Amino acid sequence: MDKWKEFLKSLENKDAATINRELAAIVGAPVDVDKPYPEVIDIVSDKDTVSKDSTNFYFRITSPRVKRVYAIGANGEVQLVRINKEGLQTLSVSPLTTPLEYVVINDIYSAKGYDILGTLNKDIKSSMDLAELEKFFAVLDASVPAGNVITLGSGETKFKFPHLKSMRQKVKNYANKFYLFTGDNVDEDIIAWDYDEDKYRSIKDMVADLNVEIIYVGNYTLNKDGSDVKVIDPNTAYLVGINTAVGMKPFHFVRKDLGAPYTQEAEKDAEKQRIIHFIDSVINISGTQTAVKAYWGYEEMNLVCKMPLMLAKFVRS
Numbered sequence: 001m002d003k004w005k006e007f008l009k010s011l012e013n014k015d016a017a018t019i020n021r022e023l024a025a026i027v028g029a030p031v032d033v034d035k036p037y038p039e040v041i042d043i044v045s046d047k048d049t050v051s052k053d054s055t056n057f058y059f060r061i062t063s064p065r066v067k068r069v070y071a072i073g074a075n076g077e078v079q080l081v082r083i084n085k086e087g088l089q090t091l092s093v094s095p096l097t098t099p100l101e102y103v104v105i106n107d108i109y110s111a112k113g114y115d116i117l118g119t120l121n122k123d124i125k126s127s128m129d130l131a132e133l134e135k136f137f138a139v140l141d142a143s144v145p146a147g148n149v150i151t152l153g154s155g156e157t158k159f160k161f162p163h164l165k166s167m168r169q170k171v172k173n174y175a176n177k178f179y180l181f182t183g184d185n186v187d188e189d190i191i192a193w194d195y196d197e198d199k200y201r202s203i204k205d206m207v208a209d210l211n212v213e214i215i216y217v218g219n220y221t222l223n224k225d226g227s228d229v230k231v232i233d234p235n236t237a238y239l240v241g242i243n244t245a246v247g248m249k250p251f252h253f254v255r256k257d258l259g260a261p262y263t264q265e266a267e268k269d270a271e272k273q274r275i276i277h278f279i280d281s282v283i284n285i286s287g288t289q290t291a292v293k294a295y296w297g298y299e300e301m302n303l304v305c306k307m308p309l310m311l312a313k314f315v316r317s
Contacts, residue, residue: 175241
């Protein structure tokens with residue numbers, strides 16, 4: 001690729017910091033600017049942007065029954081926020097980073113280097129989406145009212161349609177459309193519904209009558225502080241309601257504009273919510289000390305559940 005060769009040639013005689021900024025500009029180019037949020041977060045959250053000159057965002061509590069909410073604290077963990085009165089509330093954004101990854105320098109400077117950086121672009125986006133989802137489900141789990149948790153009854157071993165009806169019953173006074181986010185084992189239970197349950201009517205039709213959309217989140221893990229954690233517990237499902245009549249969603253999700261420190265010329269005026277960092281390093285690969293570029297993604301975000309009464313949870317075991 002002639003342009004890639006020209007780009008590599010342009011790096012000659014530049015210092016390491018400049019080269020890393022140039023590489024970050026390429027990898028940091030947005031993949032899909034029309035769909036910047038993970039689907040699960042997008043459909044149940046009001047979205048907002050914090051300006052690069054601020055760290056605070058605002059959200060509104062509209063129900064007098066909501067006395068406390070959960071959000072992400074400065075340390076990246078879920079924190080309890082007490083509400084003293086209805087109306088406008090304020091919180092700060094929190095940093096989010098992906099685990100450190102590596103790419104061999106010789107591979108970057110090869111003819112396939114551009115393709116490799118394009119792959120890193122997509123990998124970083126997926127990693128940051130997963131990190132946001134882990135935060136989302138942590139806040140969601142903490143926010144579910146104790147009275148809205150459904151468990152297996154005596155002799156029950158699986159998530160069944162009556163459990164879904166019970167979950168919907170808990171939140172129907174506040175919502176008119178519902179999303180069921182399922183972990184792996186609960187998803188397997190749902191797949192068997194038509195076989196196990198009503199033989200005369202499709203369970204799919206019965207779910208549609210409840211205005212519930214089922215979304216299988218997946219069986220993903222995320223490396224967090226050196227340990228692998230599940231994005232969503234495989235034995236758990238969450239029902240999240242929204243109210244389309246009044247335009248209410250239970251979550252408020254924000255990212256901060258970080259400015260544009262690593263932009264290509266064509267994007268020099270862009271404001272980025274996510275940036276990629278590169279540094280030079282040496283690691284042991286198959287017994288050989290190898291020069292690599294270490295890289296990670298970074299953003300500043302937060303989310304808060306402003307209406308926990310629109311949430312229900314099922315625990316399979």
